[in-house]
Amino acid sequence: MKTQLPDLNLDTLRIQPLARAETIPSAWYVHPDFHEMDRETLLSASWQYVGPASDFGETGAFRSVTVAGEPVVVVRNQEGDLKGWFNVCRHRGGPLVTESCGIAKMLQCKYHGWTYKLDGSLRGVPRFDRTELFDKRDFGLKPVSVATWQGMVFVNLAEEPRPLDESVTGIPERIAPLDLSTMTFERRDIYDVACNWKVYVDNYLEGYHLPIVHPELCDLLDYRNYVTETYPTYSLQYSPLQDGDNIYGTPSGDAFYYFVFPNLMFNILPHRLQVNRIVPTAFDRTQVIFDYYYTAGTGPELIREDAEFSDRVQMEDVEICEHVQNGLRSRAYDRGRFSPDAEPGVYHFQCMLKAAYKAKLSETTVGSS
Ligand code: FES
Ligand SMILES: [Fe+2]
Known part of the structure; x- marks a missing residue:
């Protein structure tokens, strides 16, 4: 800075x-x-509005948003929870979603096709059999905090954000x-x-x-x-x-x-x-x-x-x-x-x-x- x-x-x-x-x-x-x-x-360092919670009705419903220049995706996972991830593949930085909203069974990178489960863990890594010292568990998506308030969804890039309720x-x-x-x-x-x-x-x-x-x-x-x-x-x-x-x-x-x-x-x-x-x-x-x-x-x-x-x-x-x-x-x-x-x-x-x-x-x- x-x-x-x-x-x-x-x-x-x-x-x-x-x-x-x-x-x-x-x-x-x-x-x-x-x-x-x-x-x-x-x-x-603040809660940023994403959209209505009604957008995330079903499993796999997602919305992408740019916060402070950072690509972020919010998705309803298999357990019914809203989760936020940086919309950035851990391979070489490709995007997982390029649409502003939609439904996805899993998040597949638009560059070389790595796939991530809705819990952010890396699942499919094509043609990586010969890559040494590589553990998929080290390459899950980076998380972003998510909160809902009054039927609206927010994200916060801070590592340990103050609760959203405090600001409203x-x-x-x-x-x-x-x-x-x-x-x-x-x-x-x-x-x-x-x-x-x-x-x-x-x-x-x-x-x-x-x-x-x-x-x-x-x-x-x-x-x-x-x-x-x-x-x-x-x-x-x-x-x-x-x-x-x-x-x-x-x-x-x-x-x-x-x-x-x-x-x-x-x-x-x-x-x-x-x-x-x-x-x-x-x-x-x-x-x-x-x-x-x-x-x-x-x-x-x-x-x-x-x-x-x-x-x-x-x-x-x-x-x-x-x-x-x-x-x-x-x-x-x-x-x-x-x-x-x-x-x-x-x-x-x-x-x-x-x-x-x-x-x-x-x-x-x-x-x-
Ligand atoms: S950048 Fe995502 S698969 Fe290559
Ligand atoms: Fe005005």
Whole structure:
């Protein structure tokens, strides 16, 4: 790990009270070296959303996912357990699955055909009879931690991850009687955005831009009562909906926008859960995965209108985020300030980011001394 990242020092890592704080330096969004730093420090060390548990109904059902650039496959094994493996053959690094999802009796490498059982053990090794000092038991797939929560599946690349529940404590209680685990997966949309992933997250974490960027969304929400709450591992932006008719078919209701550090979002409206995983694909490219879930009995009309409305809002965010990435690249900009009323969520995210960078740097410094 490179320790000489630009503008990463005691001054920029210092945490000041919100009313006095500056935003993080522009280099953290625009310098290519932060891409690896973020993968290593944040994405490899946190629970990453894979998809709905309903995808893994039968033995051999699998889904592949890329986490921090690492290929991973999650599969339902013979015992009925969900297991995660690096999707990397132990022979010469070939892929076991190249599809995003499917059903497999066993995992066969797409390169020279080594086969692995669903418990990760190596089984078939063609033309290896004359290889000396080779024991198949030493060449099982490398495991990845898997957890489920509220009908969703997550993986974590850390060797001994903290339990997933710790990072989402209190969310089910806060949104009750709404119960995410009873919702049904409907579809996945993917957007590519030409900005650093932190630009997208910052933008998500404040309602400050709503009147300018999203007038239509602003009309749906009771914007005067929009609040941000922060917790140790996540933040919540909450707003009641405006009284009256809306596409969500309720005369009243609530919007909950949860952000779970570092890159997971739950957007909850009446009858609908939208899960976002924010995937940094390059220092200036981000993929945003949208999974839609609905309560049982939700009609096709609501699902269609929700899709159209969500897409309009998303495209407004994409456009502004791409402009912001250009602004951050400009010599005219380095660091800004926060509105304590409207941007506590952004500040909270940036404080968590600083804490994670700081921990990584002290580990690297200690390790290299
Ligand atoms: S790389 Fe998998 S069988 Fe050769
Ligand atoms: Fe937005």
